[in-house]
Amino acid sequence: MQPVNDPQIWTLIGVFAAVMLGGMTLTTTLLMRTITASIGGLRGEMNGRFDGLRGEMNGLRGEMNARFDAVETKIEHLDRDVAALTRKVWGETER
Incomplete structure (x- = not known):
């Protein structure tokens, strides 16, 4: 087994950083899509309820x-x- 030298260490650190950054980016993107879809559904439900309330009023x-x-x-x-x-x-008499 050969000893690990500085360029190999920095390469491993770079690969690890790239994998971690990519994973965080993917997680953030998926989370934002989920939140956006949930807010859109909530907005639709609230509009429906407000329309019903407007009709009752x-x-x-x-x-x-x-x-x-x-x-x-x-x-x-x-x-x-x-x-x-x-x-x-x-x-009195009527007018």
């Missing part, structure tokens, strides 16, 4: 507008009836 808005219109109509009728009773009690 629009339905609620329509229902509340209908109820407010009904209350407004009842108040208008009540105002008309109170005005008629007031005229009758005070003996």
Whole structure:
């Protein structure tokens, strides 16, 4: 067996460094792809849920507008009836 000299040691150090750097690069690339795909899936799921929530809010808005219109109509009728009773009690004639 021959003794190991300086050029062989530096060659082994270089090969080891290249293998380690390549492995880290590969691992980082694969990890970034996985994270990007996961974030994309999460983004799609959140958009779907927000769209559903937006639809429910629009339905609620329509229902509340209908109820407010009904209350407004009842108040208008009540105002008309109170005005008629007031005229009758005070003996005023209709305008």
